[in-house]
Amino acid sequence: MSGRDSLLLLRRSGLPGRRQGPSMNEKSDLLTLRSVSKSYGAVPVLHDVNLAIRDGEFLTVLGPSGSGKTTVLRLIGGLEPMTSGEIRLDGQDISRMPINRRPFNTVFQDYALFPHLTVAGNVGYGLSVRHVPRKEIARRVAEALELVQLGSFAKRYPTQLSGGQRQRVALARALICRPRLILLDEPLAALDLELRRQMQEFLKSIQREIKTTFLFVTHDQEEAIGMSDRICVMQAGRIRQLGTPHELYYKPNCEFVARFFGENNLVPGTLGQVQGELRSIDTALGRLICSVAGQPHLKNAPEGACAFAMFRPEALHVSEVHDGKNHFSGKIVDVAFAGSSTVAIIAVGEDRSAPRLRMRLPSRFSGSALSASETVALSFAPREAHLVLS
Amino acid sequence: MTGTGSARAPTRWPRRLVTLLAFAMPVIFILVPLAIFLGYSFFSVDHGEIDYTLTVANYVRFLSDPIFLPVFWNTCVLCLSVAIICVLLAYPAAYFLTTLKGRWRYMLLMLLMVPLLMSYVIKIYAIRSILGLNGFLNKALVSLGILQEPSSLFVFNMNAILLTLTLLLIPFAILPIFLTLERIPPILRQASDDLGASAAQTFMRVTLPLSLPGVASAASFVFVLAIGDFLTPQMVGGVSGFTFGRVLYSQFGTAYNWPFGAALSVALAAVVVTAILLGERFGRNRGASV
8 A cells, every 4th residue: 555545545544433624725623722721830931821722723823942842732631730811612611621631632752652552552552442443453553654665664673663663653643543633742852954854844744644733832933934834932931923824924024033034133222213114223224214014013013112123144145235224334354154144243343342243144165255354345135124022 | 013012012911811811700600600500419328427429310300200390380489479579669669769850860779779788588577577477477467457456477488588579679670670760761751752752652662672671670679689589588487488599508417418408509500590591582672772
């Protein structure tokens, strides 16, 4: 049986009584967290978290360690009780539903495969505790292993597998029960870079094939950008921003997200006047013009308020053409070759506290056109720049 | 080259000596005595003098005499029962220990191990006085109305040996079971719950199978310690509680027939080695890492 056939089987034979999933364009909420809080003793780890997970999406919870992202996952999975708040599945409160009754399955960080069971035993575990007939278990285990491309490994034990293979067994074990939601707790953290890249693509493709909602927890923003439909950035037990990777990258709503999510240039200043979809900000680089399109809260912020002008390193250009906007000169401090791109660190102004900017240019075989201690004229387009309130 | 060679030489000799000692100790103190024993089992005794001509008469006598084989067999059954009862009692205790948190867990474990610090003989005396005709057990049973009058069921017979050995050896069963239970990563139980298993299913399919190595070593520990014991049967067994250990003891002591005693201990050693090998076989964890 080819992988594709088994996929069709997996998809066609839904659980009895399972609500038919909505079509792709109508994305309804599968799971909602309402003012969920959690503390360990007196130590609060989650403050009033509200989150709606859409049916069929790949949602990543991203945050540095200690941000509470794994706790969110453990609360949803039922591995830990909440301190307050509620979790609703299809609108029904499941806050007090025991872990083994929740239609979710988890892929644990260190896989948590049962060492005394074979790969087939591990994958079939969720079915066998539900007393599914042996024949059906065997068939579905074979399908699931085919899906994760481990068809010939059924009789091996977990210790006989590599990290990536264990990872895929853990995934097969989680999806064989056809859960409504698959929870993945930093599943790629233990893999080396190359394998991690492969697994990212693999996870994403499987998620697309079986059309199951994935909730993925990671601290790696690159991983998050590459895989997710939406990303939820957390810090210190709070959700900072929820949006598509594009939104988070170009329109971060706070300094934390702007700094955490990819390389960035943040120049502090005070807000100036609004002109249509643009707004000025007075900074150490002079008056900069940034886009506020579609963001009324930036348009409506009072004049003189503290904010950051934000532009990505790739938005910065060397240009002698002077059109009067976002134009300044700086001294190149350092040029670093980084493979496909080259990064230049630029100091603007003479004194030591002057802002340092990063500029990213595509690398060329002939070498960088820039060299250290050179002074260059720089600019960036207003639509590439964004404001972040501080 | 010669420079490095001569510099290495002085460190090399002491190291070799240590290696030699490490191997020599077990050879001199364990293997050689065992070999001598094995040798003695092929000699015989004539009027109190050991006759050094080789013979298999001792083994023939052991296998053909109607006394020894039944005692041997009964002792094996007795010790197997002790091992099974110990494991059955120790498992819940060890499991309970792992459910305790932090300090309480080790405090209670220490308390369970305290009997190991006491003299063996004193413990046997204490247990004997509990089991005896006027002992605590009988008094309690009579005052509770379960027995009409004190029973001699618990002392100077096989039951007494069984009870005493169980009581004495139970710490040796708790410890290995506790250690394997404690070493099972909690995440495995969570994974089982997460996959929809009930608490009973998680225990039967994850916790229990993963703790079987501990159970196997506990059982083999207890069995080996029980079968080698002659003092306990001697003290609480009376006339009817005759075990193989006592037979051995009498061959070396009263009967002064070292060759025959040696042959009997070879038979005993075979059983012990088998028990240890079985314990080792099942004690090996298939998935050391998770």
